[in-house]
Amino acid sequence: xxxxxxxxxxxxxxxxxxxxxxxxxxxxxxxxxxxxxxxxxxxxxxxxxxxxxxxxxxxxxxxxxxxxxxxxxxxxxxxxxxxxxxxxxxxxxxxxxxxxxxxxxxxxxxxxxxxxxxxxxxxxxxxxxxxxxxxxxxxxxxxxxxxxxxxxxxxxxxxxxxxxxxxxxxxxxxxxxxxxxxxxxxxxxxxxxxxxxxxxxxxxxxxxxxxxxxxxxxxxxxxxxxxxxxxxxxxxxxxxxxxxxxxxxxxxxxxxxxxxxxxxxxxxxxxxxxxxxxxxxxxxxxxxxxxxxxxxxxxxxxxxxxxxxxxxxxxxxxxxxxxxxxxxxxxxxxxxxxxxxxxxxxxxxxxxxxxxxxxxxxxxxxxxxxxxxxxxxxxxxxxxxxxxxxx
Numbered sequence: 241x242x243x244x245x246x247x248x249x250x251x252x253x254x255x256x257x258x259x260x261x262x263x264x265x266x267x268x269x270x271x272x273x274x275x276x277x278x279x280x281x282x283x284x285x286x287x288x289x290x291x292x293x294x295x296x297x298x299x300x301x302x303x304x305x306x307x308x309x310x311x312x313x314x315x316x317x318x319x320x321x322x323x324x325x326x327x328x329x330x331x332x333x334x335x336x337x338x339x340x341x342x343x344x345x346x347x348x349x350x351x352x353x354x355x356x357x358x359x360x361x362x363x364x365x366x367x368x369x370x371x372x373x374x375x376x377x378x379x380x381x382x383x384x385x386x387x388x389x390x391x392x393x394x395x396x397x398x399x400x401x402x403x404x405x406x407x408x409x410x411x412x413x414x415x416x417x418x419x420x421x422x423x424x425x426x427x428x429x430x431x432x433x434x435x436x437x438x439x440x441x442x443x444x445x446x447x448x449x450x451x452x453x454x455x456x457x458x459x460x461x462x463x464x465x466x467x468x469x470x471x472x473x474x475x476x477x478x479x480x481x482x483x484x485x486x487x488x489x490x491x492x493x494x495x496x497x498x499x500x501x502x503x504x505x506x507x508x509x510x511x512x513x514x515x516x517x518x519x520x521x522x523x524x525x526x527x528x529x530x531x532x533x534x535x536x537x538x539x540x541x542x543x544x545x546x547x548x549x550x551x552x553x554x555x556x557x558x559x560x561x562x563x564x565x566x567x568x569x570x571x572x573x574x575x576x577x578x579x580x581x582x583x584x585x586x587x588x589x590x591x592x593x594x595x596x597x598x599x600x601x602x603x604x605x606x607x608x609x610x611x612x613x614x615x616x617x618x619x620x621x622x623x624x625x626x627x628x629x630x631x
Contacts, residue, residue, distance in 0.1 A: 243270075243429060243430060243431045243432060244268075244421075244431075244432045244433065245267075245268045245269060245270040245405070245431065245432070245433040246267040246268040246269065246433060246434060246435065247263050247267050247268070247269050247270070247433050247434070247435045247436075247437060247590070248269075248270050248271075248272060248422065248424055248431055248432075248433040248435070248436050248437070249263070249269060249270070249271045249272070249436075249437040249439055250272050250412060250424075250436060250437065250438055250439060250440050250447055251272075251273065251438070251439035251440040251441055251443075251444075252271055252272075252273030252275075252278035252279065252396075252406070252408065253278070253279050253281060253392075253439065253441055253575070254279065254388070254391070254392055254395070254575050254576055254579045255439040255441070255568050255569070255571060255575050255579065255582060255583075256271055256273070256437070256439035256440075256568070257271070257278060257279070257392055257395035257396050257399065258395045258579040258580065258582060258583030258586075259437050259439055259568055259582075259583050259586045259587070260395065260396070260399035260404050260406070261394075261395040261396075261398045261399040261402070261404075261583060262583040262584060262586060262587035263404075263437070263586065263587050263590065264398075264399045264402035264403060264404040265402060265587070266587075266591055267590075267591075268403065268404075269399065269402075269403075269404040269405070270404070270405045270407070270431055270433065271399065271404055271405065271406045271407065272407055272410040272412065272424065272426055272428075272431065273406075273407065273408045273409075273410060274409070274410060274411035274412065274426075274443075275408065275409070275411075276408055276409055277408060278392070278396060278406070278408060279392050281441060281442065281512070281513075281544065281545065286386075286388050286544070286576050287465065287490075287499070287501065288385055288386045288387070288388050288576065289326065289328070289383065289384075289385060289386065289481055289492075289577075290303070290307075290310065290323060290326075290383060290384040290385070290386050290576075290577045291303070291328055291351075291380055291383045291384075291577070292304050292307070292347075292350050292351040292380075292382070292383075293343075293346075293347040293350070293351050293354065293380055293383075294574075295552070295553075295572070295574045296551070296552045296553045298553040298554075298604065298608055298609070299552075299553060299554070299572070299574045299578060300350050301350065301599075301602045301603065301604055302554070302574075302578040302581040302582065302599075302604070303350075303574070303577050303578055303581075304350050304602060305578075305580070305581035305584075305598055305599055305602055305604070306577060306578050306579065306580040306581040306582075308580075309580035309581075310322050310323050310384075310386065310391070310577075310580060311323055313394060314398075317394040317398060318390045318391070318393065318394035318397075319390075320387065320390050321387070321390075322386060322387050322390050322391050322394070323384040323385065323386055323387070324384060324385045324387070325384065325385070326383055326384050326385040326480060326481055326492070327379065327380065327381050327382075327383050327480035327481070328379070328380045328383035328480050328481045328482075328483060329357070329362050329365060329366065329377050329378070329379050329480045329481070329482050329483070330343060330377065330378050330379075330380070330482075330483045330484070330485050331362060331369065331373075331374045331376070331377050331482060331483070331484060331485065331530070332374070332375055332376040332377070332484075332485040332486075333373060333374070333375055333486075334375040336375075336376075336485050336486050337375055337376050339485050339486065340376045340377075340378060340485045343378065343485055344356065344378045347378075347380065351380055351382060353380070353381055353382045354378060354379065354380045354381075355378065355379055355381075356376075356377070356378050356379075357377050357378065357379045358377070359371065359374050359375065359376065359377060361377070362374055362377035365478070365479070365480060366479055366480070366482055367474075367475075368474070368531040368532050368533050369482070369530065369531055369532075370529075370530060370531055370532060373529060373530045373531075374530070379480070383480070383481065386576055386577065388576055391576065391579065395579075395583075407426075407428050409427055409428060410426040410427060410428040411426060411427050412424060412425070412426055412447060412450060413425045413426060413427065414450065415436070415447070415450045415451040415452075417451070417452065417562070417564070420434060420564070421433065421434055422434070422435075422436050422451070422564060422565075424436070434564055435564045435565075435566055435590065436451065436564065436565050436566065437566045437568050437586065437590075438451075438565065438566065438567050438568060438569060439568040439569065440569070441460075441510075441545070441547055441569070441571075442458075442460035442508075442510035442511075442545040442547045443510045444458055444547065444567070444569035444570070445457070445458045446510060448559075448565070448567075451562070451565055452562070453559055453561070453562045453565050454561070454615070456549065456555060456567070456569075456570075456611050456614045456615065457549070457550055457614060458547050458548065458549060458555075458569060458570055459507055459547065459548050459550075460507070460508045460509070460510055460545040460546070460547045460548075461505040461506060461507055461508060461545065461546050461547070461548060462504060462505070462506045462507075462508045462513050462516075462519075462543050462544075462545060463501065463503075463504060463505065463543060463544055463545075463546050463573065464501060464502060464504050464515045464516065464519040464520060464523065464541065464542075464543045465499060465500065465501040465515075465541070465542055465543070465544075466499075466500055466501075466515065466520050466523060466538050466539075466540065466541035466542070467494065467497040467498060467499050467500070467538070467539045467540050467541075468497065468498050468500065468533075468535050468537070468538055468539060469497060469498075469537070469539055470493075470496075470497070470498055471533070471534075476493035476498070479492060479493045480492070484503070484526070484530070487503045488502070488503055488526050489501060489502050489503055489523055489526040489527060489530070490503060491527060491531075497539055498533070500523050500524075500527050501523060502519055502520075502522045502523030502526060504519045504522070505546070506519075508545055510545065511545070513543040513544055513545045514542075514543055515541040515542055515543040516543070519543075520538060520541050524538070546571075546572055546573035547569065547570055547571065547572065548570060548572040549569075549570035549572070549614055550614060551613070551614070552572055553570070553572075553608070553609070554568075554569070554570045554571050554572065554574070554575075554578070554582060554609065555567045555568070555569050555570040555609065555610070555611050555614065556568055556582060556585050556586060556589065556609040556610070557589060557606060557609055557610030557611055557612070558589065558590075558610075559611055560610075560611065560612045560615065566586070566589075566590060567610075567611045568582065568586050581598075581599060584596050584598070584599065585599060585604075585609060589606060594606060595609075
């Protein structure tokens, strides 16, 4: 059959690119991206931070499982390192000190290098912090900066080298299940495969509905970021990422500018997200209260959608009622740092019917990831997941 494959991956962001890379090792894969470039939406608007401390317990384990790949990718995967030193300091006001202690205890479960540092040490590292604002601080020295472009391109180039067909401008127009195969109609023509991997990000529930599969209640949420020029003479050499323990803001130096986010998480329809002026203003206010910085102008602002399942953990697995429809969605802003583990999980479940041993050793079970957990009677248990800074 013309344009036939074993597997069609829908969505060319980090999730779809990683899946195409892992699956093309043993299957004939076609990757379909509706936009004119891969990674246009959430992947291209990431904060690019790697930490093993944030997200649900499941997300943190997926990050731990991903670290080895990110630090030592396969030979030839990309010409430059994916991770670079950054470190992260989490700060707290006086009224947040109990929360800071809880954060440290939780974080050490999977990131034992986390430690308390003095307020003086925090200010020595980031000189703009206000001593009358910061009452406590903890450090995650093993936090890193991710080169998102290098990682994403490595997945794409690797998939292509393994024989995968990668297409942009291939927006999905219709999906039908015919016999034991899916027929996917796009602007680029019709494609057929036994399995669809739904890695469509904020549009994943819409893709499911087009395929006659019940949605799982994914919620896209807008996250705003902006950059400001630093004051003349300010040295930002060696700055870690600075995060507020109450998830009210975070900032870091980036390419000679100061990158800031108010940590907003506003529910949104799937769309090409844009920043709201109010969210930018809130971020400016929070930054100025915590630091000696005075924002006179914003160089650039943007927003992206981070898509969540009800319990805050990603959805990876075959749909219980529609064999051949595989979910790879709900990364919730953690998709970059967990992409190696998520891709391995996708490949293992499709090829072997189980997760790789590397994930099982960390206590990750396929039922923890599968969509079935979201379709049980009654509302799903909602774990506290206030920390959402990575993507």
